[in-house]
Amino acid sequence: MSQHGFTLWFTGLSGSGKSTLTDMLYAELKERRGLKVERLDGDEVRKNLSKGLGFSKEDRDTNIRRIGYVCHLLTRNDVIAIAAAISPYRAIRDENRGLIGSDQFIEIYVETPLEVLVQRDVKGLYAKALRGEIKEFTGVSDPYEPPLAPEVHIRSDIETPQQSFAKVIGYLEGRNLISRDGATG
Amino acid sequence: MSQHGFTLWFTGLSGSGKSTLTDMLYAELKERRGLKVERLDGDEVRKNLSKGLGFSKEDRDTNIRRIGYVCHLLTRNDVIAIAAAISPYRAIRDENRGLIGSDQFIEIYVETPLEVLVQRDVKGLYAKALRGEIKEFTGVSDPYEPPLAPEVHIRSDIETPQQSFAKVIGYLEGRNLISRDGATG
Numbered sequence: 001m002s003q004h005g006f007t008l009w010f011t012g013l014s015g016s017g018k019s020t021l022t023d024m025l026y027a028e029l030k031e032r033r034g035l036k037v038e039r040l041d042g043d044e045v046r047k048n049l050s051k052g053l054g055f056s057k058e059d060r061d062t063n064i065r066r067i068g069y070v071c072h073l074l075t076r077n078d079v080i081a082i083a084a085a086i087s088p089y090r091a092i093r094d095e096n097r098g099l100i101g102s103d104q105f106i107e108i109y110v111e112t113p114l115e116v117l118v119q120r121d122v123k124g125l126y127a128k129a130l131r132g133e134i135k136e137f138t139g140v141s142d143p144y145e146p147p148l149a150p151e152v153h154i155r156s157d158i159e160t161p162q163q164s165f166a167k168v169i170g171y172l173e174g175r176n177l178i179s180r181d182g183a184t185g
Numbered sequence: 186m187s188q189h190g191f192t193l194w195f196t197g198l199s200g201s202g203k204s205t206l207t208d209m210l211y212a213e214l215k216e217r218r219g220l221k222v223e224r225l226d227g228d229e230v231r232k233n234l235s236k237g238l239g240f241s242k243e244d245r246d247t248n249i250r251r252i253g254y255v256c257h258l259l260t261r262n263d264v265i266a267i268a269a270a271i272s273p274y275r276a277i278r279d280e281n282r283g284l285i286g287s288d289q290f291i292e293i294y295v296e297t298p299l300e301v302l303v304q305r306d307v308k309g310l311y312a313k314a315l316r317g318e319i320k321e322f323t324g325v326s327d328p329y330e331p332p333l334a335p336e337v338h339i340r341s342d343i344e345t346p347q348q349s350f351a352k353v354i355g356y357l358e359g360r361n362l363i364s365r366d367g368a369t370g
Contacts, residue, residue, distance in 0.1 A: 036262045048254045049234055051247065062236065069233045070255060077221045079262040 003035055005075035006177055007100050008168070010084040011093060011147060012110030013139045014125060015117045017156035017164070018084040021110065024165045029080055033178065038074050040067050042085035055136040061092050068096030075104050088138050090145040106177075108168060109150035112157040114139050188220055190260035191362055192285050193353070195269040196278060196332060197295030198324045199310060200302045202341035202349070203269040206295065209350045214265055218363065223259050225252050227270035240321040246277045253281030260289050273323045275330040291362075293353060294335035297342040299324050 008025065010018045022039060030037040042063075046053065049066045053059040064087045071081035087093050097105040117139070118126045129137035136142045152171050154164045172178045193210065195203045207224060215222040227248075231238065234251045238244040249272045256266035272278050282290040302324070303311045314322035321327045332338075337356050339349045357363045 038258055038262060049251055066234055070258065073223055073255065074258065074262065077223060077259065077262065077264040079264070 003078050003080075004177070005078040005080060006104040006106060007071040007075050007081045007083060007096075009071070009087070009093065009096065009105060009107045010082070010110055011087045011107065011150075012154075012156075013112065013114065013117055013144055014086060014137075015120065015122060016110045016112045017154070017161065018110050020161050021108075021154065021156075021164055021168070022082050022084045024161060025168060026082060028165070028169065029178070035080055035178070036078065037080045037082060039082045039084070040070060041083075042067075045070075045085070055142070057089070061089060064089070064092045065095065068092075068099055071096065072100045075100050086138050086144070088142065088144045090147065093147065106152065106171070107147050107150040108152040108154060109147045110154045110156055110164075111146065112155070116157045188263050188265075189362070190263040190265060191289040191291060192256040192260050192266045192268060192281075194256070194272070194278065194281065194290060194292045195267070195295055196272045196292065196335075197339075197341075198297065198299065198302055198329055199271060199322075200305065200307060201295045201297045202339070202346065203295050205346050206293075206339065206341075206349055206353070207267050207269045209346060210353060211267060213350070213354065214363070220265055220363070221263065222265040222267060224267045224269070225255060226268075227252075230255075230270070240327070242274070246274060249274070249277045250280065253277075253284055256281065257285045260285050271323050271329070273327065273329045275332065278332070291337065291356070292332050292335040293337040293339060294332045295339045295341055295349075296331070297340070301342045 010022060012018050019041065026037055026039050029035045045067050046063065050063045053063050064085060067083050067085055071083055074081040093107065097107065121127055125134065126140065128134045129140040138144050152168055154167065156164060173180065195207060197203055204226065207226065211222055211224050214220045230252050231248065235248045238248050249270060252268050252270055256268055259266040278292065306312055310319065311325065313319045314325040323329050337353055339352065341349060358365065
């Protein structure tokens with residue numbers, strides 16, 4: 001069986017657990033199942049494709065469009081693309097959905113309520129943002145528009161990473177985007 | 186047989202015939218041989234990955250590095266990437282060679298002497314550049330550093346496009362990067 005491409009588009013606030021989950025999925029799909037997978041996380045892309053861009057709405061949109069464009073190139077060449085960026089604006093996510101193709105675009109909303117993130121604050125970023133030391137911080141001083149109908153909805157405050165991981169894998173198997181033996185339909 | 190990725194990196198002055206040749210190769214590899222091929226030409230990339238960048242050395246370098254990064258992602262996922270941009274600076278081309286891997290990076294120098302390009306001047310760009318109406322025009326008011334040891338050297342002033350095309354295909358077959366039945370070794 002040959003592999004077909006798709007894009008797993010993770011969206012959610014900083015600290016919501018996108019990276020933890022994409023690490024687990026990358027390892028599963030690439031290493032365990034031997035599929036072709038490429039990961040595009042926000043920081044990596046900002047270094048390689050978007051150096052010089054800031055965090056204004058316009059710059060964020062440009063950054064997210066670039067990630068979408070690369071996911072599009074990979075997906076149409078039968079590679080699985082995993083994008084993990086906050087991607088706060090619904091319209092730009094939907095633009096990428098249109099570019100990549102609705103059947104190949106799996107939006108995964110990683111939700112944790114803001115108050116939980118502020119309480120945890122592993123990197124101390126929310127405290128800084130609340131003190132005004134970081135400007136344009138999504139969820140605090142910059143908007144976040146949650147997906148209205150994500151393909152998978154993760155509640156990382158009440159699920160374990162293993163449960164969230166199983167939900168994504170289950171969804172992909174359910175749609176025959178991946179099969180149990182590793183290849184894709 | 187499964188396909189292995191590589192990058193065909195075309196470099197040469199404006200009007201030297203890079204696009205003609207990449208059109209022919211894209212059609213051959215993708216449509217006739219059924220391989221996975223993605224084309225990244227300078228204008229397309231400037232629209233999708235490098236909007237806002239100009240033609241200073243720094244901006245050109247950034248643009249060429251971005252093309253290289255995307256070629257790298259495609260190549261390591263077994264896709265053939267075809268890049269066609271003037272890419273005037275040797276050091277940045279060599280940086281991309283290092284990133285993509287020397288075995289997978291095929292540099293194709295498309296050479297036509299400047300005086301021939303000025304004489305032909307299909308788009309009238311050289312006349313404008315010589316009158317100073319276009320600044321930073323490679324070959325006229327901006328440097329071009331030819332490859333020292335390109336994998337394929339095309340002389341588009343004295344070869345027909347068919348001859349140049351056959352040279353590239355012959356090189357790829359000779360190295361078993363593609364085989365006559367379409368798959369790659």
